[in-house]
Amino acid sequence: MFSKPSMARCLMERRTSRLRARIAVEAARLMYFEGVGQYFDAKRIASRRVLGAQWKTVRFRPGGLPSNGEIRAALLELAELSEGEDRSRRLAAMRIEALAVMRALDTFHPRLIGSVWSGHVRRGSDIDLHVFTESRESLEMDLWTRGWAFETQEVCIRVGTEFRTFQHVHLLERPFPVELSVYALAERRVVTRSSVDGQSIDRVSADRVLGLLEREHSEALERWRETGEVDWGGDPGCGPFDGLIG
Helix, strand or coil: CCCHHHHHHHHHHHHHHHHHHHHHHHHHHHHHHCCCCCHHHHHHHHHHHHHHHHHHCCCCCCCCCCCHHHHHHHHHHHHHHHHCHHHHHHHHHHHHHHHHHHHHCHHHCCEEECHHHHCCCCCCCCEEEEEECCCHHHHHHHHHHHCCCEEEEEEEEEECCEEEEEEEEEECCCCCCEEEEEECHHHCCCCCECCCCCCECCCECHHHHHHHHHHHCHHHHHHHHHHCCCCCCCCCCCCCCCCCCC
8 A cells, every 4th residue: 555655756746747748749739730840949838838827836847848759759649640641652752852862962971860761750841961071162062053942051059068050051942841961071970969869860871761762662662763753642842830850
């Protein structure tokens, strides 16, 4: 039989678990339907909505709020319910598009990361590629020579205790948004970690993407090889509040 302190602790843990789940679902809804792009922001807004007037008086322990991974799981479940079979077709199409871009940019050692590799995509997700070069200008010249529309952006991100500025190149006028994160050649084998779960990011080669397509999307791959056609899985474009799952 539980002692009174044990019972009280058990009840508190159950309430905390239910609260975490409610906040995770609300945060997922915010990211999916209202365009909140960052897990931290979604978590903060969701906790305010769930707690209402109590929000200012509540002090959360580290385990009181859902993790990024819990929110991502709720977000994926919401995407599956909302998008149905279109999501599977879109995933195949995005992986084919990723392979096509990677083959074209082979001299820059492209590596696929994120949701297109993991399968955690939804409408509005983009294709995230890391490319490696000693000169961003050489990459831009290559894109310009191909006639590919693009725009560049500098992004400041906290890495450990430091802030670093990264160069991002966004490919435009393609079936799906494609973001190229530009790294120096020396960083090809540097391990980076995901902001979602803290695990090392898997940088995936074109050969591995092809192998995945052959295993999971063989019909779509064969059709693309024979005809150059791809089933985009409904409207592949971004809606007004669409975002990505990292």
